[in-house]
Amino acid sequence: MPRDLCRAGDAIVFNDVSFSYSNGFALSDLSFTIRSGELALIMGPNGSGKTTVLKLMAGILKPSSGDVYLCGINTKRVKLSEVAKYVGYVPQNPWMAFFNNTVFNEIAYVARNIGLSKEEYEARVLEVSTWLNIAHLLQRSPHSLSEGEARRVSIAAAVTHDPSIVLLDEPTAGLDYLNKVDYVNIVQKAVLRRGRTVVMSSHDIDLLTLFPEAKVILLNNGRLSFNGYIRDLLSRAHLLLSNKLLPPAAIALSTYLNELLGIGAEGREPSVEELIERTVLRKDVIGELICS
Ligand SMILES: Nc1ncnc2c1ncn2[C@@H]1O[C@H](COP(=O)(O)OP(=O)(O)OP(=O)(O)O)[C@@H](O)[C@H]1O
Ligand SMILES: [Mg+2]
Known part of the structure; x- marks a missing residue:
């Protein structure tokens, strides 16, 4: 293939x-x-x-x-060994997959096993660990890492052999919002x-x-x-709720304002600025609602 x-x-x-x-x-x-x-x-x-x-x-x-x-x-x-050439898999719990003595060996494992030369996989490990800001961890034991570090190492281990498809299982579990944004930047880059x-x-x-x-x-x-x-899913808040997923705050607010005042942005995610602007435009109605 x-x-x-x-x-x-x-x-x-x-x-x-x-x-x-x-x-x-x-x-x-x-x-x-x-x-x-x-x-x-x-x-x-x-x-x-x-x-x-x-x-x-x-x-x-x-x-x-x-x-x-x-x-x-x-x-x-x-x-499976053939599929592994084309797919990088980052498991739900990064520690479950660590079995090498150093972060370097963990990251190099698949690349080494699918036959990349020592020169090639060493260069790839260095490149990937620099992107992910984990080059300083290469000689550490994977089991000594913080959760954020372990997640980066498990991404590195999945992409060092340059797979076409990358699968990430619950990548943002346990991360606060700012770390999620940081994580999104990593995925993009x-x-x-x-x-x-x-x-x-x-x-x-x-x-x-x-x-x-x-x-x-x-x-x-x-x-x-x-x-x-x-865009099609967000216009169906009921579908999210019936699947036990709460809509993002801006969507929930938009749906509420739309029902109350007809000022939400149906069918797509409104920005907070947009919501404020629309609310201000209808301040007369809001005033009446507050007074009534
Ligand atoms: N190895 C297994 N043997 C037997 N049942 C399993 C196994 N792995 C998962 N299951 C069952 O299959 C169902 C789906 O599990 P799965 O892990 O795919 O769900 P999930 O959507 O990833 O859940 P979560 O959000 O908790 O990660 C669950 O009922 C689980 O108990
Ligand atoms: Mg799961």
Whole structure:
């Protein structure tokens, strides 16, 4: 599978995919496409199947029925080691995947194992760790890192071999808003700008406002409840609520103001400035409401 193939057309295709664990949980008949160079968010409440979907994308799990195609290749027909060349997977808990004695060895692991020369993988480790501001940690034990450092190291470990597709499981869990913004900048710089396809799983609704162009795949109890773009999802606040996702604050305020005064921005995310401007324009009505 030449890598360039993965940088055009469809990067990931789920075709009627179903999957069951022995305890009976099932993903049922999932069909969707993620195009090359696209950023996609897999969203849904706890236990809805987000990690399972990412593991199917990483080739770690194979569908019970249906097919998963990565860059046109059916994951059932190739070994995991082959899939690993094209996919970088950042697990939900970064420490779960660390098994090397130094950060350097952790970051170099996949690149070394898919056959890059020592010269090549050393240069890549240095490049990636400089982007991610972790070059000073290379000789540390991965188990001695702070959570933020560990998350950066696990991204580095997933992208050093230059995969076309990067999968990030709950990347912003436990980060405050400013660290999320910082994280978004890392993703833009280290991942998206290099033309990669990026898939993040999350139930963090802030990602909808931080990545407004993203494709969203919304899961509920293993079924697809939305497949489209953020602008279409945000106009359906009820869909977010019925999937136990609270709309971002600006959207909630807009929906409320729209219902009360007809001044929200239907169908898309309004800026705070826009809301203030519209509120000021209708100050007469607001005055009447306050007085009544
Ligand atoms: N290895 C496994 N064996 C059996 N059941 C599993 C396994 N992994 C996950 N499950 C079950 O499958 C369902 C979906 O789990 P999954 O981890 O995909 O959900 P999730 O949306 O990622 O949840 P979270 O938001 O908590 O990360 C859950 O009911 C979970 O208990
Ligand atoms: Mg999960």
